[in-house]
Amino acid sequence: SAVISQKPSRDICQRGTSLTIQCQVDSQVTMMFWYRQQPGQSLTLIATANQGSEATYESGFVIDKFPISRPNLTFSTLTVSNMSPEDSSIYLCSVVAGQSGRLYEQYFGPGTRLTVT
Amino acid sequence: AQSVAQPEDQVNVAEGNPLTVKCTYSVSGNPYLFWYVQYPNRGLQFLLKYITGDNLVKGSYGFEAEFNKSQTSFHLKKPSALVSDSALYFCAVRVRASGTYKYIFGTGTRLKVLA
Numbered sequence: 026s027a028v029i030s031q032k033p034s035r036d037i038c039q040r041g042t043s044l045t046i047q048c049q050v051d052s053q054v055t056m057m058f059w060y061r062q063q064p065g066q067s068l069t070l071i072a073t074a075n076q077g078s079e080a081t082y083e084s085g086f087v088i089d090k091f092p093i094s095r096p097n098l099t100f101s102t103l104t105v106s107n108m109s110p111e112d113s114s115i116y117l118c119s120v121v122a123g124q125s126g127r128l129y130e131q132y133f134g135p136g137t138r139l140t141v142t
Numbered sequence: 143a144q145s146v147a148q149p150e151d152q153v154n155v156a157e158g159n160p161l162t163v164k165c166t167y168s169v170s171g172n173p174y175l176f177w178y179v180q181y182p183n184r185g186l187q188f189l190l191k192y193i194t195g196d197n198l199v200k201g202s203y204g205f206e207a208e209f210n211k212s213q214t215s216f217h218l219k220k221p222s223a224l225v226s227d228s229a230l231y232f233c234a235v236r237v238r239a240s241g242t243y244k245y246i247f248g249t250g251t252r253l254k255v256l257a
Contacts, residue, residue: 058244065250117185128193133185
């Protein structure tokens with residue numbers, strides 16, 4: 026399995042500012058995703074972070090608002106730009122395991138709890 | 143559109159009784175199906191998956207799930223529920239997208255096991 030860490034674990038930010046969330050994986054992975062989850066609710070895929078190319082965004086999410094970097098196979102960042110209270114949520118990084126016996130299994134980071142005031 | 147549905151927001155079951163958490167899917171091609179669990183204030187954990195082979199798959203913590211192609215379902219089951227099984231459960235399906243893959247999650251079902 027993959028061990029994923031995220032920084033920060035939580036933050037309280039003022040509207041209009043930006044926050045960059047870091048995701049570090051302990052092994053090289055091909056597929057990395059960013060999700061948003063309201064507490065107790067389902068996960069919404071924001072984008073797929075592609076190594077060496079631009080991220081692939083889901084409907085309703087745009088690069089200007091959620092720029093993503095993926096400089097290598099173990100690290101990615103998600104920035105939440107020009108924040109508003111509606112951006113308050115838990116942001117999750119996840120990766121897909123590629124090892125035999127664990128193929129296609131998705132592993133999640135602990136999440137970043139963001140509150141925008 | 144490809145999707146996965148969890149028709150029950152909450153399932154209540156008495157400790158020791160069997161439990162079922164329902165999931166149905168709509169995908170083109172052969173489905174890759176998953177169950178995840180989220181305990182309070184903790185991250186999501188992988189429980190089990192169906193890729194191919196036997197329709198009954200076994201996973202962590204004594205859970206199993208039955209793939210039914212004709213009913214397009216992948217219900218999660220456990221023969222005897224524990225209070226510690228109380229958590230939020232998500233069904234997910236892997237689908238093709240833009241030359242790669244992505245995972246679509248259901249809305250989640252809150253399982254409450256009563257002592």
